Amino acid sequence: MSKYTAPPYMNDVLPFPSKKEAWLHTARWRYVESAFRAVCRRYGYREIRTPILEQTELFTRSIGEATDIVSKEMFTFTDRGGRSMTLKPEGTAPAVRACLEHNLFNEHPVLKLYYQGQNFRYERGQKGRYRQHQQLGVEVFGSTDAAIDAEVIQLAMEFYRTIGITEQELHINSVGTPESRKAYLEALRDFTRPNLEQFSQEGQMRFEVNPLRMLDTKDSGDLKLLEGAPNLVDFLDDDSREHFELLQAYLTSAGVPYVIDHRLVRGFDYYTRTAFEIVGKNLGAQSALGGGGRYDGLVAECGGTSTPGIGFGLGMERCMLVLDTLGIELPADDERPLAFVVTLGDEKTVRPVAVKLLSELRAAGIAVDMDYRYKKFGQQARTADELGARYLLVLGEGEIAEGVVGLRDQATKEQRNVPLAEVTQELLALA
RNA sequence: GCGAUUGUAGCUCAGUAGGUUAGAGUGCCAGGUUGUGGCCCUGGAGGUCGUGGGUUCGAGCCCCAUCAUUCGCCCCA
Incomplete structure (x- = not known):
């Protein structure tokens, strides 16, 4: 072994295929990236590129102090000017910052963007989870129309189809406004509290830390205890409920099948209303291909005038792994000499x-x-x-x-x- | 952050209860065979056994530390 190794839990993507790690081949990455660009172009999205790091405060404010990302996973350091900087752990907040800085929201009332970039999270690696990962994503600003939610979803699903992942399932949910979510949390706590001691250790921990995650359990005992639990959709305000119904109508008329997943919640604080996830079939534990949601409060949180937004993101590494798992053949290496x-x-x-x-x-x-x-x-x-x-x-x-x-x-x-x-x-x- | 796992040749790995000079396959190089390959034969190069300590007459093997790997948990992409 050589004296120097790649930083922990980060990968080198190589110019030649290897038998062991077929997915770490640049030719395969290029193919998937260009497929993504092609789909984005067809849907009218424009590319944005932002720096690989930002002021730390941008992330602590937008993602939420209490989230795992902010509390223990950021690559943060002090630069030579004494500023606290952080390698970006996700792509949405930097995009919002750039748009505000360059007045794009004013000049382009509806702004459709796509990006491709490296994200960093300081955590222990495992299959499909790395400290540096590339994210492909889109963001749309300036419209609350549920039709744009449907468009983002369709774009995502079409992307997966073009690279050969045809067996996919769309899960949708609405997380409403921060207020309705708070009301729901209370109801969920009230429902589970009487039987709390019967929940698994993990379930009890989630009750304290993040009750919404109690719903996302695989424990059969917990699932049984959760039968009849209140659903988030029943706590939505009228506007959010209507928005959710409209989204379903749009999806139906576009011929996109979906399932409503009451247990689907997203991690960051800034999410509102639509939450969705695209799940691959026959993939077992690693089944989530990518997801996204609406974040109508984020722009205001970042200091701009209130501007709604919705986005979608997927991890390249996981995507490549899924292609491997499914045994999907990609076109030949484009670097071959004629x-x-x-x-x-x-x-x-x-x-x-x-x-x-x-x-x-x-x-x-x-x-x-x-x-x-x-x-x-x-x-x-x-x-x-x-x-x-x-x-x-x-x-x-x-x-x-x-x-x-x-x-x-x-x-x-x-x-x-x-x-x-x-x-x-x-x-x-x-x- | 928690819990495991592995680290010997470029690659895949073997190495018995601690016992001379650490092995195999494959790849690489040269020759057999100056102009039409992949086969075959012969020979060759290539290792601080991850690193640093320790135990021992003696350590690839045992102990400690450290670095790195892979995987699971939490969480996420």
Whole structure:
């Protein structure tokens, strides 16, 4: 092992596939990222990029002091100017900050954004959870229309479909306003309190810390005790209830099946109304693909004039892992050369011609490579195979004398001579 | 933050109850075979056994610490 290793629970994504960790291959990442961009573009979203760190206060204020993220998971440090800075643990608050700073909310009353960026959370790693993870997401500001909630949901589901995850289930819920949520919490506490001692240790802990999470248990005993518990939707204010009903109507008319999941809650303080999660089928414990929700109070919390918002986010690493688990084939490595030059015979005669051929082909926009270790035909050909070249360009003293190059199809092993002057056109036609 | 797990060659791993010079497969390099490969044969290089202490006549193996890995919990993406 080398002296230095990647920082704990962070991954290197490599230029070649590995048998053990197939998902840590840049070609696969690029494919998924470009699929995401393509979907966002189709839906009319524009890209925003923000710095990798922000003032710490932006996150403590927006996410909530009591959340795990703020209380124990932030990568925080003091910079040389004495400011407390934090590597961003999530993408929404920085996007809001940037929009406020550049007045985008005023100039673009309805603002549809997408982003792709690294998030950092200082926690113990495990499968699908890393200290640095890439998040793909969208945010829409300026509209409370439930139709935009439906659009964000459809965008997310369409993205998963385009990369081959077709078996998905949409879970929706409404968490209402902070006030209605508070009323519900009291009702839930009142309901569970009489039998509290019968709950699992974990359930009892959640009762204290975050009662909503009691609903999210897998413990069969707890589930039984929760039968007949009050539902959050019954505590919604009229506006939130209507909003939730409208969302369902839009989803239905768009032909998007959904299930209402009363146990679905989101972690951060700033969420309001719509909460949704997309769940993959047949994935077991790692089934949540991504989720999002509405945050009508966040912009005001960050110091702007009250502006509603809704967003969706997904973790790239988990997405890649899911693709692996489902055995979904992605298109071939886009970094493969089209052709690979192989030389035979006297190096001093042949190599200069090969170098010239390479530069001509590259200038014409063809991806082509050669072996720089001056070895036998077989070894050069093997390098070509390892790099995934589709064609071999065989160049020896004989070919040079005739002014041709051998064009060998690696799939069929058929080889024919092509005049040097015509190789570029031939390859362009084959590309 | 809590609980486990693993660390020996580039890669996958073996290494018996502590006992000479630490092994295999694969990959790599060279030759057999200066111009058409992947096979085969022969040879070769490659290790501070994660690191630092300790126990012992003697440690890859036992003990402590430390770093790193992987996995679970909490929570999340």
